[in-house]
Amino acid sequence: MAKKQVNPNPSSKLEWFEDRLPIISFMKAELVDYPAPKNLNYAWNFGSLAGVALILQILTGFFLTMHYKADASLAFDSIQHIMRDVNWGWLIRNLHMVGASFFFIVVYMHIGRGLYYGSYKSPREILWGMGVVIFFLMMATAFLGYVLPWGQMSFWGAQVITNLISVIPFVGEDIVIWIWGGYGVNDATLTRFYSLHFLLPFVILGVVFLHMWALHNRKVKSNNPTGIDLKKDTDFVPFHPYYTVKDSFGLAVYMLPFLFMVFYMPDYLGHTDNYIPADPMTTPAHIVPEWYFLPFYAILRAINFNILFLDSKLLGVIAMVASIAILFFLPKLDKSKVRSARFRPIYKVMFWVFIANFFFLGWLGAKPAEAPYTQLSQIATALYFSFFFALPWVAKIEKTKPLPTSI
C-alpha cells in the first residue's frame, strides 16, 4: 500500500528523492512494468516508431537551426551552406528531409492499424482523438518546414495553401494578409513560418504525452489484434524486456529503407523545382504538395462545382478539412460492439477498399486538375466519405464472427 507521508528516516537517498519526486517509480511503471497484451503483432510497432521519428526530427531540426538563416535573401543559400560547408550537414539535412516523409509513413501505418483493429472504440475515444490532433499538427509542421528552403515549390506551395484560408466568409482575405505579414508570401511569412516550425514539434510532443497517458491509463491500456478486453494477468507481459526488444528490432528494420533513402535517394521524395530559388515572378508549371498531402489535395480539387450560394473553392476546403476531422467522429459513427476487423467480415472489406481508395486519391493528387482526373477524384472522394457514413448502418446488418473468450 502506498505511503501517505514521506518517510522521515529514508533508508536510501533514492527513497528520499522518490518521496519528493516519484519520477523514477513513474518511469519504471510506464516504461518497464507497463502490462502490454502478449499477443500484439508487428502492426503495433508503428506507435513507438512514430515516437522515434518525432525525436529524430526534433534532434536533426535542432542542429539545422544552428546553420539555417530564416531570411528570404539568405535561406536558399544557407541550405547549400549546410550541404557543403557544415560538418555532416548533408547527413543531418537528409535525415530531417527523408525523416519527415518516413514520419508520415509510420503515422499512416499507425492510423491504419487503429482503423483495422478498432482501436478508436470505447474506452479509447480520447486516445484516438489525441492522435487525430497530432496528425493535424504534423501536417501543419511539415507544411511549414517545406517552406523554409525557400525554393520555388516552397514559395508557391505556401502561396497556394495559405490562400485556402481566404475562403472563410467575410474575414478570410484579411486573415490571409495577416498570416502573410504583407500582400503576398514574403520575408515576414518565412520568418514566422520558421518560428512556428520550431514551436509546433514541442506542441506535438505535449500531445504525444497526453496520447501516451490515455494509453497507459490502467483502465484503458493497449488494444490487441483480437480486439477483446483482456482480463487475465497472464494475458499481459511487462513492456520491458518483451516490447523494448520487439520495438528495437522493429526500429532496426525500419532504419534499413529509411537510411537507404537518406544515403542513396535523399531527393527522391522531394521536387526538383525546390532547387530553384523562390521567384515570385515565375509560377512553376505544376504546383504539387509533398506526397503525404496528395490524397487530401485530391479531395480539395475534386470539388469544382458550386452548391447553391456556396463557392466551389470554399466547399473544397471544407471537404479537405472534413476528410481528416471526420476521424474525430469515428468512435461515434462506428457503433459495432466488435473492435477487430478479424471478426467483422463486411468492415474488413470496407477497410481494404478504403485503403486502396486512399492510395488512388494520392495518385490523383499528383495529376493535373483536368478530365478525367477531376471526375475520378470526385468518385474517390465520394467513396472516401461513404466509408464513414456507411459505418452506423453496417453495424446494424453485419453478422460478426464469434469472439474468442481469451487470447
Next chain:
Amino acid sequence: MKKLLSLLTIFTLVASQSFAASGGVALPEQPWAFKNVKADWDKEKIYRGYQVATQVCLACHGFKYIKHRDLMKVGFTEAEVKKLAEEMEMSIDDTFKSALSDEDAIAVYAKPLPDLSVMNKARPGGADYTHALLTGYEEAPAGFNLPDSGYYNKYFPGHVIAMPAPLSEGQIDYFDGTNASVAQMAKDVTYFMQWTAEPELAERQQLGVYVLLYVFILAVLLYFTKKRIWSDVKRKREGDE
C-alpha cells in the same frame, strides 16, 4: 559483401532512373560513374568538366557555390588550384561568377540567367537531362514554328530554348589532349555539374554501404534476441491451450 554491394548498385540505378521526360521525349540514360556506390570523384573528369565549365558556361552562367579551393576535396593540390585560379585572375576563395552581369542578361534575355551550381538537382532527370539538353540541339523539324529569338532543342520542354547551342567541336584544348567533341564535352561538364550540385555524393554513397550493413547486422542480432526473450511467452501460450 560483394553481392550486397552490387545489389545496392542495382537498387541505386533502378531508383535513380529518370522517370521524367521532357516534352514527351524520353531522356537517354547515361552510364554515369557516380551512380556506382563505390565510385569516388574522378579528378581527371572533374578537371575536363572544369575546363568546359570555366571556358564555356561561365561566359553567361555562374557557379556561385563553387570556388577553386573546393577542387582540393577531389584530389587537386593547393599548387594546382592556385595556378588554375591565377589563370582566371581569381583568388582560390573567389566563387565562380558569370562573365555576364545580371543587368546585361536582363537586357538580352529579359531575366538573369540561372546559376548552374545545383542545376543537376533542379530539373527532372538530373544529370541525364543536362546531358540530353547539351546534345539535343538540332534543326527544327519541317513545319515547326521556331521564333527568331529561340533555338530548337529536342529535350527542352516545348523545344524552344533561348540559349544558343553552347558546345561546338574542338572548342576546348583539354589538358590531357582528349578530343573535344560535343559528346565528350557534354559528358564532362555534366559530370562536373553533378559534383557542383552534390559534392557530398561520393562520401554519402560510400558511407551508406557501411551504415546499412551495420544496421542490417543489428537487425539480425535483435531478431534473435527478440526470439530468445519471447520464447517463454510462446511456450506458456501453448501450455494454455
